[in-house]
Amino acid sequence: xxxxxxxxxxxxxxxxxxxxxxxxxxxxxxxxxxxxxxxxxxxxxxxxxxxxxxxxxxxxxxxxxxxxxxxxxxxxxxxxxxxxxxxxxxxxxxxxxxxxxxxxxxxxxxxxxxxxxxxxxxxxxxxxxxxxxxxxxxxxxxxxxxxxxxxxxxxxxxxxxxxxxxxxxxxxxxxxxxxxxxxxxxxxxxxxxxxxxxxxxxxxxxxxxxxxxxxxxxxxxxxxxxxxxxxxxxxxxxxxxxxxxxxxxxxxxxxxxxxxxxxxxxxxxxxxxxxxxxxxxxxxxxxxxxxxxxxxxxxxxxxxxxxxxxxxxxxxxxxxxxxxxxxx
Numbered sequence: 393x394x395x396x397x398x399x400x401x402x403x404x405x406x407x408x409x410x411x412x413x414x415x416x417x418x419x420x421x422x423x424x425x426x427x428x429x430x431x432x433x434x435x436x437x438x439x440x441x442x443x444x445x446x447x448x449x450x451x452x453x454x455x456x457x458x459x460x461x462x463x464x465x466x467x468x469x470x471x472x473x474x475x476x477x478x479x480x481x482x483x484x485x486x487x488x489x490x491x492x493x494x495x496x497x498x499x500x501x502x503x504x505x506x507x508x509x510x511x512x513x514x515x516x517x518x519x520x521x522x523x524x525x526x527x528x529x530x531x532x533x534x535x536x537x538x539x540x541x542x543x544x545x546x547x548x549x550x551x552x553x554x555x556x557x558x559x560x561x562x563x564x565x566x567x568x569x570x571x572x573x574x575x576x577x578x579x580x581x582x583x584x585x586x587x588x589x590x591x592x593x594x595x596x597x598x599x600x601x602x603x604x605x606x607x608x609x610x611x612x613x614x615x616x617x618x619x620x621x622x623x624x625x626x627x628x629x630x631x632x633x634x635x636x637x638x639x640x641x642x643x644x645x646x647x648x649x650x651x652x653x654x655x656x657x658x659x660x661x662x663x664x665x666x667x668x669x670x671x672x673x674x675x676x677x678x679x680x681x682x683x684x685x686x687x688x689x690x691x692x693x694x695x696x697x698x699x700x701x702x703x704x705x706x707x708x709x710x711x712x713x714x715x716x717x718x719x720x
Contacts, residue, residue: 394421396439407493414505441467530720532654538638540567540660542688551584553712561597570607605636612644632664642668651676660692669701
């Protein structure tokens with residue numbers, strides 16, 4: 393069992409390393425002091441288990457901490473200040489009140505070595521499955537994308553990674569000035585394989601086509617009964633100080649398509665799209681948020697992640713391939 397130790401204190405990390413050395417079932421995978429280092433180790437498969445102090449997450453609520461830890465797919469012991477104050481919800485991550493390791497005698501350290509093994513070998517204590525395990529490939533009827541600052545280049549890169557026979561339509565809410573929306577469409581049509589249009593009210597979107605909300609219009613989808621759905625534009629009040637609003641588009645996707653909605657939230661300032669991601673996820677749909685590493689501005693995706701609305705976090709250059717896998 394390769395165990396990574398994450399704690400802000402070098403002394404505590406040293407003691408936890410000593411505890412792990414007392415049990416031959418453990419292999420010490422290193423000690424780190426930041427969440428970024430934890431993610432890096434997990435991505436590189438340098439560990440399969442984690443012992444971590446909740447204080448490394450700052451002032452985040454525990455449900456946000458659980459969500460972030462679940463995405464690492466590591467067996468995890470999470471230390472907290474007080475077990476009585478913990479809201480565990482449905483999370484299966486094991487939580488413990490943090491011991492005062494520095495004052496522990498050697499016999500007590502041996503007890504912790506045995507306890508850690510008991511916890512980490514209890515298979516039903518952890519969420520280890522891929523969050524996409526229950527997703528059926530091809531279940532989605534459309535992809536919905538929200539983006540703001542840094543959007544044109546991000547969208548061009550994403551669309552360029554999709555095949556010309558992409559099996560569902562793509563609807564995009566991009567914060568953009570009216571002077572540039574038509575120019576953006578023209579540029580994308582010259583630099584991607586998919587036909588790109590400004591959305592129009594009453595139009596049923598075609599598979600393999602991309603539709604942008606025109607500047608200063610909200611774009612929504614509405615049910616067309618047995619025929620599926622169609623697009624509609626409106627000039628309702630701005631939401632999150634913007635029109636078009638990503639939240640408005642995502643809310644309509646959650647209401648109309650439910651589990652058949654596949655949403656992506658890319659680079660952008662502010663929090664537009666965060667609540668919409670939560671709604672799509674709650675409706676049974678799938679949400680991808682761009683990673684901090686590849687974002688121009690890690691505002692909108694971060695807000696969605698912290699709100700619990702992100703099923704999967706990915707670098708921009710990997711999202712197109714993921715969309716093709718999920719869309720079938």
